[in-house]
Amino acid sequence: MSYLSKNIGFLRKERGLTQEQFADELKVSRSRIGSYEEGRSEPSVVTLLDMSKFFNLPIDVIVQNDLTKANNSSFIDIGNHRVLFPILVDKNNENLIEVVPISASAGYLKGYSDPEYISQLDKIKLPFVTNGKHRAFLIKGDSMLPLKNGSYVVGRYVEDVADIKDGKTYVMITLNDGIVYKRVFNQIAENNTLLLSSDNNTYTPYEIPINDVIELWEFNCSIQNEEHDPDNLKINRMLRIIQELQEEVATLQN
Numbered sequence: 001m002s003y004l005s006k007n008i009g010f011l012r013k014e015r016g017l018t019q020e021q022f023a024d025e026l027k028v029s030r031s032r033i034g035s036y037e038e039g040r041s042e043p044s045v046v047t048l049l050d051m052s053k054f055f056n057l058p059i060d061v062i063v064q065n066d067l068t069k070a071n072n073s074s075f076i077d078i079g080n081h082r083v084l085f086p087i088l089v090d091k092n093n094e095n096l097i098e099v100v101p102i103s104a105s106a107g108y109l110k111g112y113s114d115p116e117y118i119s120q121l122d123k124i125k126l127p128f129v130t131n132g133k134h135r136a137f138l139i140k141g142d143s144m145l146p147l148k149n150g151s152y153v154v155g156r157y158v159e160d161v162a163d164i165k166d167g168k169t170y171v172m173i174t175l176n177d178g179i180v181y182k183r184v185f186n187q188i189a190e191n192n193t194l195l196l197s198s199d200n201n202t203y204t205p206y207e208i209p210i211n212d213v214i215e216l217w218e219f220n221c222s223i224q225n226e227e228h229d230p231d232n233l234k235i236n237r238m239l240r241i242i243q244e245l246q247e248e249v250a251t252l253q254n
Contacts, residue, residue, distance in 0.1 A: 005039035007067045011055050012037075026050050056132055058159075096123040097154060099136045100179070108179065126154065129220055133157040136223070137171045139181050143198035144169070151224040153181055155217025161188065161210060165218075172196075173215035174208060 012022045012033075019037070023030040026047060035041040043051065052059045061067070098121040100108050107117065124136065136154045139147060147153070155171045158164070164186045172180045172194075182196035188210050197205040 002063055003066045004042060004063050005037055007062050007065075008033070008043075008051070009037040010068050011051075011057075011062070015055075025054060096125055097129065097134045097136050098123055099138075099152070101138050108173070126221070129154060131156070134220060135217060137179055137181070137217070139171075143200050143203045144181055144183075145200045147181075147199075147222055148224055151222050153217075153222050154220045156220050158216040158218050161186075161213070161216065164188075164194070164216070169219040171217040171219070172208075172213050175212045175214060177208065177212075 012019070015022075017025070019033045020030045023033045026033075027050075028047065032041070036043055048059050048062070051062060055062070057067075098118060100121060110117075126134075134154055134156050136152045139149070139151050139153055141149055153169075153171055158170070164170070164184055166185050167183060169181065170184045172182070172184075174180055180196065182198060185195040185197065187193045187195050187207065191207075192210050193207040194210060194213065195205055195207050
């Protein structure tokens, strides 16, 4: 069964758009949008691709699943796949970003799948953060210097672990370690794990099973409420130089 016509109307209304506004976004006529929503015609493949990009949802999700059941939810379960939904917007159709403060970190591990819990999180608007579902997490500790303890990392939700980019930083929601922010290296093909590395080289890299990762958020930007401490930056740079020298010596010895 195709839920396409129902979903088009539902998603449009969730974004607070009239048929005419949505038609303008897709560069089609308003009557064509009305025809899609009433089931009198179906979008072309090109238009479906445009809708998929606009709503940040896979085409098969829009066609094969009744998304109205996800109303007021932060995600919808599709088999073993979790798709975050919807992207929250304000009255001006600008994205809103949920904020997970330190006081809510423990609760987030229990409530990440609870729509009511997610709806109660504070929200911020960052006009320069677009293209995807984002969430802000408060980071503890000094393992990712020069990012300070108490900084916020704004991450873009990653649906598929196959999209992990080696050496990029991610906020991960994990079964055993809670909320973790690290530089990630993909070892899934080798041993079904991720290698997590800190930018502060006093911390030893470690592996976690990919099955322990509940959510994955790719770094977009950080928000810090203090100035950088020049001494911290110098120390971190020195640690990097020492590690690079150690790696060069190890290479020469081999």
